[in-house]
Amino acid sequence: QKEVEQDPGPLSVPEGAIVSLNCTYSNSAFQYFMWYRQYSRKGPELLMYTYSSGNKEDGRFTAQVDKSSKYISLFIRDSQPSDSATYLCAMNPFGNEKLTFGTGTRLTIIP
Amino acid sequence: DSGVTQTPKHLITATGQRVTLRCSPRSGDLSVYWYQQSLDQGLQFLIQYYNGEERAKGNILERFSAQQFPDLHSELNLSSLELGDSALYFCASSVDGRPNTEAFFGQGTRLTVV
Numbered sequence: 285q286k287e288v289e290q291d292p293g294p295l296s297v298p299e300g301a302i303v304s305l306n307c308t309y310s311n312s313a314f315q316y317f318m319w320y321r322q323y324s325r326k327g328p329e330l331l332m333y334t335y336s337s338g339n340k341e342d343g344r345f346t347a348q349v350d351k352s353s354k355y356i357s358l359f360i361r362d363s364q365p366s367d368s369a370t371y372l373c374a375m376n377p378f379g380n381e382k383l384t385f386g387t388g389t390r391l392t393i394i395p
Numbered sequence: 396d397s398g399v400t401q402t403p404k405h406l407i408t409a410t411g412q413r414v415t416l417r418c419s420p421r422s423g424d425l426s427v428y429w430y431q432q433s434l435d436q437g438l439q440f441l442i443q444y445y446n447g448e449e450r451a452k453g454n455i456l457e458r459f460s461a462q463q464f465p466d467l468h469s470e471l472n473l474s475s476l477e478l479g480d481s482a483l484y485f486c487a488s489s490v491d492g493r494p495n496t497e498a499f500f501g502q503g504t505r506l507t508v509v
Contacts, residue, residue, distance in 0.1 A: 328485070
């Protein structure tokens, strides 16, 4: 079993819809949680970062962490065609710098 | 543009060969990470260096080695290449390598082993 599980999709939604992306994990030592966006033929870029449980909002993006359920989510409001990309969750334990990534969810926003 | 430069962008080589991938971190960044991205395994952490010293190691094969030089650029050496080594190899850099510090990724080197 992988430490981090992420539905690979693909996920297609109409423009303007709310998108929900999720990851589950098994390692209770994970403390730092990130979401990366990766466009085709590009490297991943950091979207959101949260520490421990709770919510964090940044513009149209909201990240949620539920450590009791070992479940993290990324919500995208008012989705735009430019949001079409692969979204990767990533996490690591406190004091350990290596990131463990999910396999990514491929998202397409249909105009 | 993240500021992290990887060369070459594409590499095609035969099984059994050895290749070197190069990474120049963002100006001022002391920590460099190497990741392998394949279709079936996703993005896998290989190794991290901080200011020339190895800091963390992931699932890096013994056939693979890396180093970070005094000018902070890094090289990933892959030897005795196998078909299964075909993947995208990413380098990332961060200022201090701490878990809560953003790492910036380069555009990757696509390695094809034939």
